[in-house]
Amino acid sequence: MKLRPVFTRIAACAVLIAAAVGAQAAPSVSGRSLSVGASDVQHYLDGSFPRTQDALGGLIAMTMSHPRLTLPQGNRLDMDLDVALATAGSPPSPLGKVRLSSGLRYDAQTQGFHLDQPTVDDFTPANNGGRLDSRTRELLNAFLVDYARREPIYRIDPTIAALLGNLQVQSAQVQNGKLVVTFNQDLGAMMPSGVLGR
Structure with a gap:
């Protein structure tokens, strides 16, 4: 009989935690700028990977997984990805870890932040003696270009x-550990109270 109040309190705590998580996931607004924290971006990436892209008519499939985002000082972001290759329908074989850096753009059509001109900066092979050969690098670059576009x-x-309606985007950049998009109008008056994070 005494268990019911305990369950009620647990359920209430769960609701409060869910509300707090939701509040943390909301973007923040300051003047004409809207920003998103690194942890929220990482959470989104975790839900959108792994991703596989076929090449050479399906003879080769490249799978990217386990994205790890870093937002260093400067105007570019860093991301590490695990890379695996499969040939002729075989199971994927780990190739290694790739580190890329990229600029940032905001696309009003997708309502999202995209990579802009990503580059492969480093590669760590899964096996000793492994390397990123020219064909694999070409496949990797094709994957990144397609991913950044779509x-x-x-x-x-x-x-x-x-x-945000039809506001014009003036810039998108990495700033103080956040993704920031700046529009041509002040956003504060447009957002109802309680919609955004603080």
Whole structure:
């Protein structure tokens, strides 16, 4: 009989925790700028990988997984990815870890932040003696170009994105450990109270 109040308290705590997580995931607004923290971007990336791309008519498949985002000082972000290759329908074989750096752009059509001109900066082979040969590097670059064009690394919630209407984007950059997009108008007056993070 005494268990019921305990379960009620547990359920109430779960609701409060869920609300707190939701509040942390909301972008923040300051003047004309909207920003998203690194942990929220990482959470989005965790849900959008692994990703596989076929090449050579399906003879080769490259799979990227376990994205790890870093937002250093400067205007470019860093991301580490595990890379695996499969040939002729065989199971993927680990190739290694790749580190890339990239600029940032905001796409109003996808309502998200995208990589902009990503480059492969480093490669750590899965096996001793492994290397990133020219063909694999070409496949990797093709994957990155396609991913940067079509898929955001973070998509703004549609409810918030709808409030942005047809505002013009002036810039998108990495700033103080966040992804920041700046529009041509002040956003504060456009956002209802409670929609955004603080």
